[in-house]
Amino acid sequence: MSDPETFRVEVRAWLERNCPASLRAPANAAVSSEDTICWGGRGWVFASEDQRLWLERMAARGWTAPEWPRDYGGGGLDRAEARVLREELARIRARSPLASFGLSMLGPALLRYGSEEQKRRFLPPIVRGEIRWCQGYSEPGAGSDLAGLQTRAEDRGDHFLVNGQKIWTSYADQADWIFCLVRTDATAAKQEGISFLLFDMESPGVSTRPITLISGSSPFCETFFHEVRVPKDQLVGELNRGWEIAKYLLTHEREMISALFGVGSAGQATLAEVARDRIGLRAGRLADPGLRHDIARQAIDAEAFAATLERVVDEAKSGLGTGAASSLLKYYGTELNKRRHELLMAIGGAEALGWEGERFDGGALARGWLRSKGNSIEGGTSEIQLNIIAKRILGLPG
């Protein structure tokens, strides 16, 4: 392991040469829009040649997955080096080269539960952004009560036969493969008959239907499985032991949501900046005193949240992690983000309700506000996070 400061010098020089200038600017002033993200995958159309180059260069060093082992295409960095890389990327306000459920959710689960063959087969294409994954978890009758899922996988000798329906499958219509929870034993207790399968979305019998949200966008789908054949070697972990993997992966999903929708994402304008711009100052203060107070309260909570993110990382490094931090971060980060959007709407007034046209930036403010309402539902509702905290951390019964 190199000395972190020597490493920093190397990283800085490399980024200077390799990060395209067009990817160093903030993506959007007030609202971080999902369409500036590079998701990769077989059918991905790059927004620009710079976006393609940036992904290719970072992936070649394994830096899209800095801490994964080199054997599986990762960067092989230790924690300190990965932190240096993050800091240097933030310093030049570089946009992430690749966001994907493969990187943030499936990868960590495969590293822990996958076979050697599965790791070598599935991890490198994730690092390179070649395969885009989606997550088959929720069902119409199994939302917060996820373990009640009914999609069946029958053992047919050399393969599983999958029948059923998923819902809220993020970007299923654009994904190449799915990691999917299925019921393999209908007679066992509900958590004990679940398995974790991987399969190609192009398999015969898979179909998707996008769901239009109140924001007008369709990031989620209904996904249907009719007699889908899944080879046996695409079962991760043991048969009927998938719930453990599911829970492990949910921890990573919560962390990803905190990072994706959490406050203070790189390049976002602060509420105060937006307010100064739109409302103006009078004698050095925002002209609306009530709004000024609410913006300050939000900023203060966001600072405390940022310090908490930092403390969680420092505690993990010292081996002091509580283990339940992801529920706290998911609950608080998403609630904070919803408040942030409410304040953005208040600052924008009637203009913020603009829905179409250049004047309203295509309705970015209103659409971002409406999209934020899902943050405290997806990946486990705020109420589920509070249940987890009450039971696992506080030890309350029931």
Next chain:
Amino acid sequence: MALVWDDDERMLDEAARAFLDANSPPAELRRLRDSRDPEGFSRALWHEMAALGWAGLLVPEPYGGLGFAHTGAGILCEHGGRTLAASPLFATAIVGATLIGHLATDAQKQRLLPALARGELLCALALEERARHDPAAIAMSATPAGDGFRLDGEKHFVLDGHVADLLLVVARRADAASDEDGIEVFALPRATVGLGVERTVMADSRNAATLRCDGVHVAAEARLGLPGQAEAALAHTLDVARICVAAELLGVAAEVFARTVDYLKQRRQFGRVIGEFQALQHRAARLFCDIELTRSAVLRALRAIDAADPRLGALASVAKLQAAETATLAVNEAVQMHGGIGITDDIDIGLFMKRGATLRQLFGDSYFHADRYATLAGY
């Protein structure tokens, strides 16, 4: 600096926990209150604290102290909040030591700090003149007279005022160019002629006093430091004090929360423990999150003092506001979840509630800090 404690800090934390649990639990505050103790704290206990080095915790080593990081002061204050320990620690070892350390001339430090670090010189900062914290509203006047000054005015909410050996009085020079400057701090011995100090009994049963100066004559040497330096030193002292108050509030919040969660696991109604009810579980879980955020904000602010962070003022306001809001919610929820017994004096929850209310006001409530935060951020 990492947002976790190092080994020295962990050791201090363990020592403070053990010492205050054994020597100054809430029952000790009850004893002082119910016996109407004239001093409001135990001298014997304070000497033991001084022997542990706590009086000189922040005093630099050349002046006889430990020169410990400010996280140490935060640790002591958090435990003080947890056990409701009444002592001169805050007014003397934190506020007094910081103000003298940042403002006094070397000769003054030589004279004052070693005694302070030994626990033999109790201090009290006489700052406030209005009902709510307003460090800019100083009407106490310092009029040049002879080779010194004449002080006239009144101060409120002077913590430890009636037991302090040395009163640090904030005044404005009568010949100041504007209302914005001319701030000076005068160190007055208790026995100064014309100085009137009167103890005030407060809801939290802790020490406070009003102070009156009627034509008090002080020599020029009574002024701490050189002319024109007091404002910056006072501002820094107030930020250190606010962060330590936030640490004490964190201790109050965490302790009442722990007691409340225990109660939820014991109290039975409708044939089950009330902690099984989701209505209470979710409120408890939210409070847990608030306490964790407060812990982060306080630690971040404590580290900022030692790192001479240019955002110290903003971070102090973040910590103070977070801690005050969290502690207020924690004591209110504690009373409500304890039910009828929560509003009786038989259990300690009410003592925490009263202490929390004092700390909430001390050096700026949440309205003050939200306003200050916005001002510092330029909006």
